[in-house]
Amino acid sequence: MVGVSPEQNSQVFSSETRPVRVARRPRLAAAALGLIAVGGLASIASSARAQDAEPVPTVAAPPSPATPPDQDLTDQDPTVQDPLHGFNRASYGFSMGLDRVLIGPIAHGYMKVTPTPVRHRVSSVVYNLGEPSTALNDVLQGRPKRAGVTTSRFLINSTVGLLGLFDVAAKWGLPSHDGDFGQTFGRYGVKPGPYLYVPVIGPLNFRDGVGRALDFATDPVGIAGGGYTTTFGATRLAVGTVDTRANADNAFRALDDATDPYVTVRSAYGQHRAALVREATGKTQDLPDFDDVPSSDPAPASAKTTPSATQ
Amino acid sequence: MMNAQPTRRLVQLALVAALGLGALSQARPALAQAARDPQAEQFVQTKAQRVIAVLADSKQSVAQKKATFHQAIDELADVPRITNFVLGKYARTVTPDQRQRFASAFRVYAENVYQNRIDDYHGETLRVTGSTVRKPGDVIVNTVISGGQVGQPVAVSWRVLGGGASWKVVDVQFKGVWLAITQQQDFVSTIDNAGGNVNVLISQLQRDAQRPVVARQ
Numbered sequence: 001m002v003g004v005s006p007e008q009n010s011q012v013f014s015s016e017t018r019p020v021r022v023a024r025r026p027r028l029a030a031a032a033l034g035l036i037a038v039g040g041l042a043s044i045a046s047s048a049r050a051q052d053a054e055p056v057p058t059v060a061a062p063p064s065p066a067t068p069p070d071q072d073l074t075d076q077d078p079t080v081q082d083p084l085h086g087f088n089r090a091s092y093g094f095s096m097g098l099d100r101v102l103i104g105p106i107a108h109g110y111m112k113v114t115p116t117p118v119r120h121r122v123s124s125v126v127y128n129l130g131e132p133s134t135a136l137n138d139v140l141q142g143r144p145k146r147a148g149v150t151t152s153r154f155l156i157n158s159t160v161g162l163l164g165l166f167d168v169a170a171k172w173g174l175p176s177h178d179g180d181f182g183q184t185f186g187r188y189g190v191k192p193g194p195y196l197y198v199p200v201i202g203p204l205n206f207r208d209g210v211g212r213a214l215d216f217a218t219d220p221v222g223i224a225g226g227g228y229t230t231t232f233g234a235t236r237l238a239v240g241t242v243d244t245r246a247n248a249d250n251a252f253r254a255l256d257d258a259t260d261p262y263v264t265v266r267s268a269y270g271q272h273r274a275a276l277v278r279e280a281t282g283k284t285q286d287l288p289d290f291d292d293v294p295s296s297d298p299a300p301a302s303a304k305t306t307p308s309a310t311q
Numbered sequence: 312m313m314n315a316q317p318t319r320r321l322v323q324l325a326l327v328a329a330l331g332l333g334a335l336s337q338a339r340p341a342l343a344q345a346a347r348d349p350q351a352e353q354f355v356q357t358k359a360q361r362v363i364a365v366l367a368d369s370k371q372s373v374a375q376k377k378a379t380f381h382q383a384i385d386e387l388a389d390v391p392r393i394t395n396f397v398l399g400k401y402a403r404t405v406t407p408d409q410r411q412r413f414a415s416a417f418r419v420y421a422e423n424v425y426q427n428r429i430d431d432y433h434g435e436t437l438r439v440t441g442s443t444v445r446k447p448g449d450v451i452v453n454t455v456i457s458g459g460q461v462g463q464p465v466a467v468s469w470r471v472l473g474g475g476a477s478w479k480v481v482d483v484q485f486k487g488v489w490l491a492i493t494q495q496q497d498f499v500s501t502i503d504n505a506g507g508n509v510n511v512l513i514s515q516l517q518r519d520a521q522r523p524v525v526a527r528q
Contacts, residue, residue, distance in 0.1 A: 009513070030486045176463075259498060259512060262313070262500075263414050263496050263497055263500035264493060267496035268493050271487050272486055272490065273487075275325020278487075287445065287470070290396060290481050291392070291396070
């Protein structure tokens with residue numbers, strides 16, 4: 001149960017969700033990502049389908065004592081579908097290496113020269129520019145009230161909140177919420193599909209990868225700002241990327257404590273996305289009983305017979 | 312960059328919208344909540360706040376904090392149950408000896424993880440916002456942690472098991488991620504990758520525990 005502080009954990013999520021709206025790549029990259037995702041979907045659809053036979057963990061049902069233990073494991077790790085794990089692990093390793101030599105140092109430099117309160121304001125501006133995209137998805141999800149909240153937040157924070165520097169709306173009883181196309185798909189029953197670790201961009205599943213590409217393509221602020229070739233667009237991309245990485249710094253440090261960081265990221269990402277979709281469907285999580293230990297043992301060897309590697 | 316007239320109108324519009332929506336959101340809590348458990352809520356309010364307070368207490372030395380933290384964790388969390396849980400399917404197959412060595416390695420590892428991050432805590436406060444009874448004796452308590460180093464208030468849920476006045480936390484959730492479940496995935500994968508050998512995980516935890524604290528950037 002240990003590993004991440006509240007603050008860190010909020011940042012684990014920033015690292016996973018914010019890139020949706022923050023670290024926007026050029027259109028071309030978005031289109032390429034979309035193609036990869038769609039092409040991948042087509043070619044792996046059959047294997048994905050087979051694994052989809054298992055109940056989706058995001059869906060709530062009354063806790064059932066009759067649930068087979070095997071399903072409990074799936075329930076606990078919604079991202080257990082990882083047919084591309086060979087590629088994904090390599091991609092994860094590459095991305096972490098790049099972070100070590102390039103993106104991480106830039107973020108650390110930024111953190112060194114700017115005090116925390118200033119960085120919070122930067123995050124606030126970056127987040128504010130993502131609100132129109134959230135509002136669009138609120139509408140697509142058929143939730144006018146939430147769309148109203150998001151729109152009001154954007155209007156208030158862009159004006160009274162000085163171009164998003166301050167989240168005045170939250171103080172006025174309009175708390176923020178996240179929204180993106182992946183969540184919208186989830187609301188209408190699209191399953192996450194296989195896990196995908198896209199180099200540099202990070203953890204995704206097929207549903208949310210397609211969603212991400214659509215987020216890029218339909219982002220109102222991105223369109224109004226003239227894409228990434230304008231000064232505004234390029235600045236937003238650069239600032240957003242550094243801000244995201246800086247916010248995720250504690251999460252990156254927490255990963256050093258994981259015994260299998262790749263799986264930790266996969267599990268956290270899957271749970272987080274499932275929770276975001278539950279937020280949209282209004283369903284509650286179906287947690288297995290805590291003491292239910294899965295009985296099936298697909299592990300290659302029995303642990304009892306291998307006492308070797310101890311010190 | 313904008314002339315005054317449209318800006319003012321925009322503000323007015325926003326204010327009107329905000330007020331209207333505010334009124335709507337006020338009406339919401341009236342909706343009946345699923346069964347709550349006040350005792351479980353009280354437990355989390357007291358004990359979880361205590362752990363946070365220990366970490367945030369600037370008057371104590373780091374050594375004092377570690378000792379108090381160790382004790383506070385025992386009051387808050389069901390350590391043996393969590394220890395069993397994070398082994399996942401391997402909880403069934405470990406030998407008593409392995410179980411015991413894992414338990415002590417895990418405890419040290421878990422406390423180190425937090426203690427290395429003591430700097431991250433400064434005066435956060437925890438407020439219970441509600442709870443959901445999953446079934447009697449199995450309750451999810453919802454809280455919001457704010458202040459201190461937290462930029463935005465963070466919603467945190469605590470899964471507590473027990474009854475009456477006796478409760479223990481078994482898992483904690485931030486933004487959808489359950490820590491014990493994630494830890495279980497991490498450990499089970501590590502054991503899987505070692506061909507099912509739990510000793511490999513135990514050794515790794517023992518190694519990690521001896522690792523020097525990484526300097527903060």
